[in-house]
Amino acid sequence: MLLAFAMVAAACGSDSDDGDTAADTAAEEPAAEEPAAEEEAMEEEAMEEEEAMEEEAMAEFASSPGIDADNMVIRVGLNTDLSGAFAPLTTKITDGHLAFWEEVNANGGIEGWTIEPIVLDNAYDVPTHLENYESFRSDGAEGVAMLSTSTGSPHTASIAGDAIDDNMAVIPLSWYSGWGDPGIGANVFEVQTNYCVEAMNAVTYLSETFGPKMAIAGFPGDYGEDGSLGAKYAAEQLGLEIVYDGQGQVVPGADQTPVITGIAESGADFTWLTTNPSTAAELIGGAAQAGYTGQWSGNSPTYNPALLATALGPVLDTSYVHSTYNELWGTIDTQGMNDLISVMQARRPDAPFDDVYIISWIEGLIAKQAIEQAIANGDLSRQGILDAFNQITADLQGLAPDQSWSGDPNTNVVRESYIYDVDLAIYTPGATVTTEDASNGYVKIQGPFVSPTAEAWTYEPCFKADF
Amino acid sequence: MTATTAPRGWSYSLGKISTGGWFLIGIGIPLGGYLVYELFDDPVLFFQTTMKSFGLGSVYAIVALGFVLIFKATQTVNFAQGALAASGALFVSYAVFDGHIPFTTLRNPLIEIEPEWLGWSLSVVMALAFSAMLGLLIERLAIRPMVGQPLFSVAVITLGLEIVLRVFNNDAVEVDFRSLEIPYGTGGFTVGDAIVNWSYIAAMITATVAFVAVYIFYRTRTGIAMRAVAFDQEAAMAQGINVGKVFAIAWAAGAVLAAIGGIFATQPPVKQTGAVEPETANIAFRALPAVILGGLDSATGALVGGLIVGFAEIFAGQYLAGQTDLLGPGYTLIVPYVVMIVALLVRPYGLFGTPEIRRV
The missing domain is CATH 3.40.50.2300 (Response regulator)
Structure with missing residues (x-):
């Protein structure tokens, strides 16, 4: 199964640069090259085999909430403050986060999977945050595979228990020290220091x-x-x-x-x-x-x-x-900083200048790397993404110290x-x-x-x- | 049965002081004594606190007057007053910080006028004109079609407008500490050793002008028409009064007063930045106890209610600061409501509100 999945992933990955799907590319090639009949038969056979493996791989993802296996779409949720006390900061963070996913999708998504961010406004209000979470945890159109942003400490705390029940991985936009404690936020994966x-x-x-x-x-x-x-x-x-x-x-x-x-x-x-x-x-x-x-x-x-x-x-x-908690715009020359600046300038040229986009990027990088790991593991269920979080050491590409979550919290806690x-x-x-x-x-x-x-x-x- | 007299919490006759009256006297005497003690203990601080209270009370009174004008004409509490306040402050920021005519990229020519304070003042007048237009637009599109409909529905519409305007301000305009370039800044001057902010004086002067203007307006033909509409809409219509026009004027004036309140809500003693931000809209809810306390349909009540709530909030904040272990850190939030509740217990329609006479 893993082998089959790896082949599918490789096929998707090879096309990721231009954004075409494997099927599209394969369909165009015979017309262009006119191969011999034998080669054509072999290629057709390989394609059929590949499609069968892809279907098999998709079947594994099909029943996962927040996963549209037919269209290879992964929905991630942003429970964010667009109109409350922190709105001046968090609207920008959200915008940067959306720009991150746009860039990922434009470059072929994650192993061919498109990320569809679902944004709901919590107005920095705990009851609204909880209400939003009900939509995110559902199997409906707003149901998501994970939350790549959960804004606010009491707000995130209010859903921490439900997140455990739902096997939902949550990245908090909150730096509360309790997130490192499995007894408080087992499914809340804190970012940077607290x-x-x-x-x-x-x-x-x-x-x-x-x-x-x-x-x-x-x-x-x-x-x-x-x-x-x-x-x-x-x-x-x-x-x-x-x-x-x-x-x-x-x-x-x-x-x-x-x-x-x-x-x-x-x-x-x-x-x-x-x-x-x-x-x-x-x-x-x-x-x-x-x-x-x-x-x-x-x-x-x-x-x-x-x-x-x-x-x-x-x-x-x-x-x-x-x-x-992190480096600021343009102060260092690393891949993460250079990508952030070039993408924001290309995709949001009129966006107000702000260093908070770095937080957007860090959250995006962590979510992306966890999803990549889940895909590599062949399990895109919420539990699979949760397991992936506990396997990775997130490479924050120089924007902030790298971070991992498995094992002893005293070792993992970021102190810089x-x-x-x-x-x-x-x-x-x-x-x-x-x-x-x-x-x-x-x-x-x-x-x-x-x-x-x-x-x-x-x-x-x-x-x-x-x- | 017909109730011919309104219920009263107390009688003015000394021989007939009600329980509520005795209650107020019971609170008032020790409170007054304590304040006299503070006055002699530190007169400078007392004077500073008094001026600050006048400043806040004036802001509340201006905002409350906007509520009253709209209520008087339409019998509706306008819950969108806060968002209108923030929008008005935003228009000022467009005009003086960006130097543009609101909603356009055209240069605001008024800002070039010298001296600087005159250019700023004229720009504010232009911004207030935009606020008036916003009020008129809301009245025409959302309120006028509801004439004759349940007042509850109209109130809910204003609540919806509040949310729409707030989200629009936050998302589309991206309110993020947009400066109003206040010419006198957020600083002040000294009287002896006491510091008094210029914004307190500005708020007091503005409130005085606003209330005098409303007093005069009530005596004009249109003002009398507004009072007639407030008394009985149908009878006013029968007398040939254009109720729609009265509604429009009330909403335009209410929006302008909200905008003025919004401008002062960016300055001491409310805020310290002289910049509009999402929290600017909260000024209406902070002023609401003043509106209820004074009486929803009384301009005099708006002034008195505003000053009482302003004084209560600032004096409690200053002189009970050492009692947070006992009172809790958020006690200043509830002081206006405590004052309002106590007053309503003895004057159910507010200090100057019109008692409602109902036939049963």
Whole structure:
């Protein structure tokens, strides 16, 4: 069976460059070359054999949810935020992700299989996320073989149990430290480092650079408290003084005066935030007005470079340090970065310039490599894709450290992160991906790097959510 | 049986203070005492907090006035007010940040006018005109055909419009901290040691102008027609009043007020960036307790309700900041609703709302 499948795959793969199917190509060749009758008979025989093997291989995939074996289509789901609190970031990530699949499909798909992304908007709302998941898990037209994006920590947590029941592999657009724990997210395959380790690395850098007094402020829940707890762990290890503890105190949509007052009166050398950009802007602007002169940083989703084009730009220029999980647009010369840039420029020339497309690419690369492995294993069922995730070491082509998921979480957890300075002078507002010398105003300080605190940390979920 | 008098939570007669009245007095005296203590403890902070409250209260009052105008004419709560606020702010961003006339690639000539603040102000007026057109368009396409239909259906339509406009703003326009290039920025000036934001003053002045304009409008022929329509649509039509025209004016004015609210929703004390973003649309829902508190059909109620809710939110945020262990971190979110609920318990139609008289 494997041999038969490999032959079919090879036949499909040979045509992948021009995008034609094996059958199309084979049908054209006799007319062009006019082979001898014997050769023709042999070729026909080979083709019949090949078709029989293909049918046999397709039969194996036929009953899988999210798989249309007749048309060789694999549906993958994107449960993403197109209209909620993180929409400015996630609409771009989604767009980049779709561009990735378009490119894959244009180049013959994955071993001849076309990827059909199904996008549903969760509006950063947990009930909507769950509702969307009901469509994704179904055998209907929106049923998918895997989720290549599940946006939000509590949102992904809300479907983690169902994903296990459905054997559904899920790539989270969330960096919650609990995903590495099989007891929490057995089918959730975390990408890059987590909020907790990111905070450990960044707080180490910030304390060495700006001083030992730290304020912490973050959203309640898996995202906010994971980052806050990482900062606290680093503070404990490094002997820092937490002069304001706002873990879980920042409630989205509420008047932030209590937190602003706490930070402004704390006398902190720096403040670590785990919020969204809008709320971060409220805190940074409000505290600056109240006389706070310390530095700011936060988990990656806290910051949005578009803030540089607002009245807050000068404050961010002088006092914000950006922490993140990967390289940024055009800063390295690797296959992953070069592919990303050329594809986005070709397929989305008017797309606003942003580094978040790198996240799109990383998610796409991981999903693609898992599907390739599942096809190689001859099992495209949800369970087959799940098994494939546990076999591969995802090659992120230089965009971020490579990643694998099988075995000991303490070994697998990614501990590297990156630190960038924010520089208003080089920021190019309104740039598109084709704008020459476009910049989001980042200057790399260091990365990938692992702080001694993160290096010595033994993996366990920093924030233990009650799922 | 016919109810000839509206139910009242309290009587103004001191001899007949109701339970609700005593309840308010019971809350008011210790609260007042505590605020007097804070005033003497740190007068600078108290003054800053008061000015901030006036700023937020003015923004709420402007947004609430938009709700009231539309409700007064159409008897419908416009749930699309938030999206209209964000759209209006977006039009301003197009005009002053991109330098284009909204929805076109044509250069906005007004932005070239010197001094800079004048060019900006004229551009804002142009953006408000676009908001008015959006209001008119919505009224003509989605509201006018529903005249005579159940009010519940009309309210649901406005809810649908809110979602459509929000998604359009987020997806098609890609709202992502688009600056409004506010000439006075997000900074302020000092009075003694107290910092007062320019945006607070701007909001107060704008609210004053808006309420005076509405006061004058209510005394014009069209304004009287609007009040007649609010009182009884069928009787107004019988008297030859063009109800459709009244609807259109109310929606245009409501959309303009929403847009002004949206512009202020990007500035302190609501936000700090001076830029429109998806959350800008939330200003309407934040102002909703003020609308209900003041009374859905009262312009005076919009002003008083806005100021009360603004003061309650800011003062609670400032002076209860140390009590989050007891109150929970999100307590400032519920303060406006607590104030609204307490007030409705004693004044079921809002502080200045018209009591509904029903025949049973």
